[in-house]
Amino acid sequence: MGLSTALANAKDVADWLGIHKLGLYNFKPSVRPVPIKVFFEGFPEKHYCPRMATMNKPSFKAIMTHSRDNPVLVFVSSRRQTRLTALDLIALMAADQQEKIAQQGGDGFLDFKKPFLHMDTEEISMLSEFIKDDNLKHTIQFGVGMHHAGLEESDRKIVEDLFVKKKIQVLVTTSTLAWGVNFPARLVIIKGTEFFDPKIQRYVDFPLTDLLQMIGRAGRPGFDDHGIACVMVQEEKKNFYKKFLYEPFPVESSLAGQLTDHLNAEIAAGTLQNRQHCLDYLTWTYFFRRLTKNPTYYNLEGNSAEAINSYLRTLVNTNLLKLRDAGCVELDYANDNISSTHLGYLASFYYLSHVTVMSLDRRL
Numbered sequence: 001m002g003l004s005t006a007l008a009n010a011k012d013v014a015d016w017l018g019i020h021k022l023g024l025y026n027f028k029p030s031v032r033p034v035p036i037k038v039f040f041e042g043f044p045e046k047h048y049c050p051r052m053a054t055m056n057k058p059s060f061k062a063i064m065t066h067s068r069d070n071p072v073l074v075f076v077s078s079r080r081q082t083r084l085t086a087l088d089l090i091a092l093m094a095a096d097q098q099e100k101i102a103q104q105g106g107d108g109f110l111d112f113k114k115p116f117l118h119m120d121t122e123e124i125s126m127l128s129e130f131i132k133d134d135n136l137k138h139t140i141q142f143g144v145g146m147h148h149a150g151l152e153e154s155d156r157k158i159v160e161d162l163f164v165k166k167k168i169q170v171l172v173t174t175s176t177l178a179w180g181v182n183f184p185a186r187l188v189i190i191k192g193t194e195f196f197d198p199k200i201q202r203y204v205d206f207p208l209t210d211l212l213q214m215i216g217r218a219g220r221p222g223f224d225d226h227g228i229a230c231v232m233v234q235e236e237k238k239n240f241y242k243k244f245l246y247e248p249f250p251v252e253s254s255l256a257g258q259l260t261d262h263l264n265a266e267i268a269a270g271t272l273q274n275r276q277h278c279l280d281y282l283t284w285t286y287f288f289r290r291l292t293k294n295p296t297y298y299n300l301e302g303n304s305a306e307a308i309n310s311y312l313r314t315l316v317n318t319n320l321l322k323l324r325d326a327g328c329v330e331l332d333y334a335n336d337n338i339s340s341t342h343l344g345y346l347a348s349f350y351y352l353s354h355v356t357v358m359s360l361d362r363r364l
Helices: 010-017 048-054 056-066 079-104 121-128 134-140 153-164 176-180 208-215 235-244 255-268 275-283 286-293 305-325 342-349 354-363
Strands: 036-043 072-076 144-147 170-174 187-191 194-197 202-205 227-234 329-332 337-340
Touching: 010 286, 036 235, 048 056, 048 079, 056 079, 056 187, 056 227, 072 079, 079 134, 079 144, 079 170, 121 134, 134 144, 134 153, 144 153, 170 176, 187 208, 208 227, 227 235, 255 275, 255 286, 255 305, 255 337, 255 342, 255 354, 275 286, 275 305, 275 337, 286 305, 305 329, 305 354, 337 342, 342 354
Parallel strands: 036 227, 072 170, 072 187, 144 170, 187 227
Antiparallel strands: 194 202, 329 337
């Protein structure tokens, strides 16, 4: 049984897996047990941090409009943003309470309420003794929780338990929670669609699958007749997300970029013993099926049998030469024979890149 998100080319995947026509079911992303309404709001600020700060007030308004008394998940991109967002929501909640008290002519101290908190002072005091993170101790007192990988496991467990039992109403969390724990809520707010990638030292967009996963947390089966998701994006990206978020995308193969190590593993296992074996191996892959359907994506010029054959031979030869230069295989051109070396076996056994074993061999 194969499970996947909605695909535009589900038939290609099914053919590759050997699934007959009657065994394939492909539903649109909009098909859900609980219907969902998605709202998009654009923000013109160019720089990331000011844009995130500008989103806090609309986030609070969305909570008060759509989920005043029901659970709310606020997804942010970093640990720092969980803290800043939680503190800002508390400040906005306090300002809102003060304004209501002033309008009613009440006593500010006696009439002040915490609308996101659903437990008494005694229980909060007891919990505070077990919470290690100082910021979390503070936000919990107002019914706003934080959840990210930087918290102690015991703190995360406490926050999860409080949110599930509806003792706190708002949970500000990083996107990893969408994949990890099943916490549905009436309202989901996605505060920004970018995260900082340390490898390339700049902000990049979340994959659409991640956004769909976060949006999918809106709506509690058995409790809600519909869910609500508010996606806050940079203004220039708003139309893109509105158009493509629910459009199923074709799944392409990433094998070509990793083929060197895959060939090494098969050669070490004795599956591939010559170049023809390597070509036959490629024809069984999903990569080969997409190569003929979308040649431009894989830089294939022409879609004729000769062009495909030439492309595959070049691909195989290039990767075999990389393995030879790394010391992972030996090539016998006279007999068209390929055999693995000790380095090749080691790379395959320990799941190491051919580049890694080549570097280690040169240092030794």
